[in-house]
Amino acid sequence: xxxxxxxxxxxxxxxxxxxxxxxxxxxxxxxxxxxxxxxxxxxxxxxxxxxxxxxxxxxxxxxxxxxxxxxxxxxxxxxxxxxxxxxxxxxxxxxxxxxxxxxxxxxxxxxxxxxxxxxxxxxxxxxxxxxxxxxxxxxxxxxxxxxxxxxxxxxxxxxxxxxxxxxxxxxxxxxxxxxxxxxxxxxxxxxxxxxxxxxxxxxxxxxxxxxxxxxxxxxxxxxxxxxxxxxxxxxxxxxxxxxxxxxxxxxxxxxxxxxxxxxxxxxxxxxxxxxxxxxxxxxxxxxxxxxxxxxxxxxxxxxxxxxxxxxxxxxxxxxxxxxxxxxxxxxxxxxxxxxxxxxxxxxxxxxxxxxxxxxxxxxx
Amino acid sequence: xxxxxxxxxxxxxxxxxxxxxxxxxxxxxxxxxxxxxxxxxxxxxxxxxxxxxxxxxxxxxxxxxxxxxxxxxxxxxxxxxxxxxxxxxxxxxxxxxxxxxxxxxxxxxxxxxxxxxxxxxxxxxxxxxxxxxxxxxxxxxxxxxxxxxxxxxxxxxxxxxxxxxxxxxxxxxxxxxxxxxxxxxxxxxxxxxxxxxxxxxxxxxxxxxxxxxxxxxxxxxxxxxxxxxxxxxxxxxxxxxxxxxxxxxxxxxxxxxxxxxxxxxxxxxxxxxxxxxxxxxxxxxxxxxxxxxxxxxxxxxxxxxxxxxxxxxxxxxxxxxxxxxxxxxxxxxxxxxxxxxxxxxxxxxxxxxxxxxxxxxxxxxxxxxxxxxxxxxxxxxxxxxxxxxxxxxxxxxxxxxxxxxxxxxxxxxxxxxxxxxxxxxxxxxxxxxxxxxxxxxxxxxxxxxxxxxxxxxxxxxxxxxxxxxxxxxxxxxxxxxxxxxxxxxxxxxxxxxxxx
Numbered sequence: 001x002x003x004x005x006x007x008x009x010x011x012x013x014x015x016x017x018x019x020x021x022x023x024x025x026x027x028x029x030x031x032x033x034x035x036x037x038x039x040x041x042x043x044x045x046x047x048x049x050x051x052x053x054x055x056x057x058x059x060x061x062x063x064x065x066x067x068x069x070x071x072x073x074x075x076x077x078x079x080x081x082x083x084x085x086x087x088x089x090x091x092x093x094x095x096x097x098x099x100x101x102x103x104x105x106x107x108x109x110x111x112x113x114x115x116x117x118x119x120x121x122x123x124x125x126x127x128x129x130x131x132x133x134x135x136x137x138x139x140x141x142x143x144x145x146x147x148x149x150x151x152x153x154x155x156x157x158x159x160x161x162x163x164x165x166x167x168x169x170x171x172x173x174x175x176x177x178x179x180x181x182x183x184x185x186x187x188x189x190x191x192x193x194x195x196x197x198x199x200x201x202x203x204x205x206x207x208x209x210x211x212x213x214x215x216x217x218x219x220x221x222x223x224x225x226x227x228x229x230x231x232x233x234x235x236x237x238x239x240x241x242x243x244x245x246x247x248x249x250x251x252x253x254x255x256x257x258x259x260x261x262x263x264x265x266x267x268x269x270x271x272x273x274x275x276x277x278x279x280x281x282x283x284x285x286x287x288x289x290x291x292x293x294x295x296x297x298x299x300x301x302x303x304x305x306x307x308x309x310x311x312x313x314x315x316x317x318x319x320x321x322x323x324x325x326x327x328x329x330x331x332x333x334x335x336x337x338x339x340x341x342x343x344x345x346x347x348x349x350x351x352x353x354x355x356x357x358x359x360x361x362x363x364x
Numbered sequence: 365x366x367x368x369x370x371x372x373x374x375x376x377x378x379x380x381x382x383x384x385x386x387x388x389x390x391x392x393x394x395x396x397x398x399x400x401x402x403x404x405x406x407x408x409x410x411x412x413x414x415x416x417x418x419x420x421x422x423x424x425x426x427x428x429x430x431x432x433x434x435x436x437x438x439x440x441x442x443x444x445x446x447x448x449x450x451x452x453x454x455x456x457x458x459x460x461x462x463x464x465x466x467x468x469x470x471x472x473x474x475x476x477x478x479x480x481x482x483x484x485x486x487x488x489x490x491x492x493x494x495x496x497x498x499x500x501x502x503x504x505x506x507x508x509x510x511x512x513x514x515x516x517x518x519x520x521x522x523x524x525x526x527x528x529x530x531x532x533x534x535x536x537x538x539x540x541x542x543x544x545x546x547x548x549x550x551x552x553x554x555x556x557x558x559x560x561x562x563x564x565x566x567x568x569x570x571x572x573x574x575x576x577x578x579x580x581x582x583x584x585x586x587x588x589x590x591x592x593x594x595x596x597x598x599x600x601x602x603x604x605x606x607x608x609x610x611x612x613x614x615x616x617x618x619x620x621x622x623x624x625x626x627x628x629x630x631x632x633x634x635x636x637x638x639x640x641x642x643x644x645x646x647x648x649x650x651x652x653x654x655x656x657x658x659x660x661x662x663x664x665x666x667x668x669x670x671x672x673x674x675x676x677x678x679x680x681x682x683x684x685x686x687x688x689x690x691x692x693x694x695x696x697x698x699x700x701x702x703x704x705x706x707x708x709x710x711x712x713x714x715x716x717x718x719x720x721x722x723x724x725x726x727x728x729x730x731x732x733x734x735x736x737x738x739x740x741x742x743x744x745x746x747x748x749x750x751x752x753x754x755x756x757x758x759x760x761x762x763x764x765x766x767x768x769x770x771x772x773x774x775x776x777x778x779x780x781x782x783x784x785x786x787x788x789x790x791x792x793x794x795x796x797x798x799x800x801x802x803x804x805x806x807x808x809x810x811x812x813x814x815x816x817x818x819x820x821x822x823x824x825x826x827x828x829x830x831x832x833x834x835x836x837x838x839x840x841x842x843x844x845x846x847x848x849x850x851x852x853x854x855x856x857x858x859x860x861x862x863x864x
Binding site: 012 | 674681683788789793795799801803813819
């Protein structure tokens with residue numbers, strides 16, 4: 001079993017955590033999180049989205065508190081807190097969660113492409129090429145993964161500008177009145193939005209790869225805040241653009257708003273948007289598969305290269321198995337739920353256990 | 365395996381096999397241009413041997429022989445004192461003697477069986493005169509270019525950099541060609557690790573011939589399986605001087621008019637040296653045009669294929685009319701049409717490059733105008749695509765580094781295939797491959813995409829936009845220079861009545 005230490009030459013600068021956090025969050029979720037969130041919270045959904053986002057700032061704070069004390073990664077944390085066997089089992093669950101995220105992202109993206117661009121896209125061939133691309137990136141080490149995260153944020157950033165088009169047609173009075181939903185409805189809305197925020201738990205795995213990890217805290221918070229800002233803006237535009245009934249029937253609200261974008265040389269902007277989205281999806285799969293591979297490498301004697309290939313095959317096969325819309329929706333729901341509990345229950349739990357253990361350890 | 369290599373090594377090093385000097389001389393006499401004669405005087409005589417094709421015979425007759433014959437020679441030790449030329453040596457080391465005589469030294473022996481001899485340098489120095497740069501010609505600026513002679517090239521750099529910190533580390537590479545290679549760097553400015561990396565990689569080279577610095581480039585580059593050049597080659601001594609001052613390392617090789625520069629980054633391939641000769645606003649706009657041209661050159665034909673194969677809906681009504689009417693008589697799918705045109709442009713370029721200049725121009729006219737127009741009229745290609753392909757070929761030639769423009773044109777073909785496979789989605793996937801590949805590349809161990817990734821704001825001052833010279837007062841971070849400050853800018857602002 002390899003230790004959590006990382007050679008200095010493989011480390012990346014702390015400011016890249018901004019992109020690592022932001023790029024793993026923005027993925028397939030943002031294409032259609034509006035419907036799920038607005039189902040319960042209606043025109044207050046943007047408040048749910050904002051509140052869910054800000055609450056996660058606290059969770060990121062907790063993650064940093066835990067990791068700064070641990071000076072390792074999730075695997076070593078589990079081992080120190082729960083011992084070799086229980087800790088190892090929990091680590092395996094976490095690895096399974098990372099793989100599940102990769103599957104969700106890949107499958108959902110292929111679904112979007114099938115529905116919006118190529119109805120007869122061969123998911124096996126496309127998946128293989130995309131995962132080969134992921135492998136090509138991962139084989140360059142964490143430096144390249146962080147680079148892909150950087151370009152995956154910077155290059156498609158122009159898509160934010162396309163949110164201007166629906167503004168021309170939006171009815172902003174739809175947002176009023178504020179707070180006309182109960183707290184429970186808003187909570188449900190926030191829960192629905194959480195899938196689109198997930199993924200930053202991969203911080204647990206790559207923090208040892210950051211130079212002066214402590215300094216990266218503000219970058220992590222900053223990356224997350226950018227996500228919150230974008231999601232809230234997208235949510236507000238969506239509420240203004242769609243009526244509640246219409247939104248309930250629109251699975252990919254963001255893509256639908258792209259349809260009205262019009263420029264002198266481009267109509268039907270969603271083709272460009274979905275194609276560019278491949279650049280957003282890539283760091284998502286890269287980081288999650290990387291985290292899973294790193295976890296296996298840390299748990300066993302298998303090198304990360306040898307761990308990654310089977311993971312990619314698993315991702316390809318299991319994402320190919322989900323064929324129908326309902327099963328993909330189910331997959332999204334389960335990953336979402338798993339992530340929700342991971343973030344809101346498990347991270348605070350880890351924090352408390354670590355705190356108690358350190359107190360007990362000191363007194364004993 | 366090792367034994368086999370060893371045997372090969374032995375075979376080629378004839379001095380190892382020959383036992384003594386007389387035997388060596390007998391061996392050398394197999395060549396017709398190896399001359400020898402005996403100078404007989406009253407009480408002493410000496411023998412003189414040399415290659416007439418390597419030795420400056422006038423110099424030998426005017427400046428060496430008179431000193432040897434004025435008084436009888438008793439011992440070999442007298443020769444260095446008598447001949448007023450530096451570098452005269454006395455040796456009995458066969459390997460050294462052989463090496464020197466092959467480089468134009470004259471052998472002097474006192475008797476026919478002596479095992480020791482004196483070696484007098486008298487090389488003939490035949491080199492092309494310094495001429496104008498042809499590949500990297502600039503309207504303003506120096507008109508000197510490197511030539512094939514290593515000494516001349518070092519001279520061209522040294523006269524521009526008259527400081528003792530300029531070091532020229534020399535080594536010989538190639539078992540047969542014994543090519544002299546020089547690593548130039550500024551001591552105390554260039555990063556020691558970079559210098560050592562270059563030296564180490566040069567020393568590790570095991571080949572029999574180095575005919576040009578381009579060969580060296582392939583042997584010392586970081587990733588040999590990448591179509592992207594990771595070192596810049598230049599024929600301009602002023603550019604070499606300028607990068608030396610930045611803290612880079614330069615490799616010169618004898619027989620090659622091209623110097624190699626490293627470590628380098630991707631953006632440097634798109635900055636011409638002329639950018640430093642003009643005002644920063646003009647220079648920056650030229651750079652922006654070039655970057656646009658490169659993206660245009662790589663992406664436009666694939667995007668054409670992608671939209672016309674899959675996404676007709678993407679094009680607005682009015683524009684679609686133009687496209688459809690230009691394509692309505694074309695029997696081929698867009699991908700074949702594009703590949704046909706791209707290939708014919710490549711064909712023209714290759715034919716033009718292989719032919720003498722004057723014929724090349726004719727080929728350009730015949731190919732460009734006649735074939736282009738004819739293929740549109742024959743209904744093989746649409747004229748819109750003809751415009752696009754011609755423009756993107758033109759755009760690829762804006763790259764200031766010749767090697768890079770070849771790479772750019774090559775990159776287009778995988779993009780075309782992906783575009784045909786999955787439309788715009790394929791273009792993005794291929795683009796992601798390109799980015800991942802560039803992210804993995806390194807130049808002498810330093811990241812190739814710097815200053816974009818890792819993002820270094822300070823180095824952006826001379827990347828996509830060239831900021832004014834007074835901002836260039838620090839050496840680029842990626843070179844990890846030992847002395848980061850170039851100069852302290854003095855700013856004096858002229859004031860007029862408005863400021864008073």
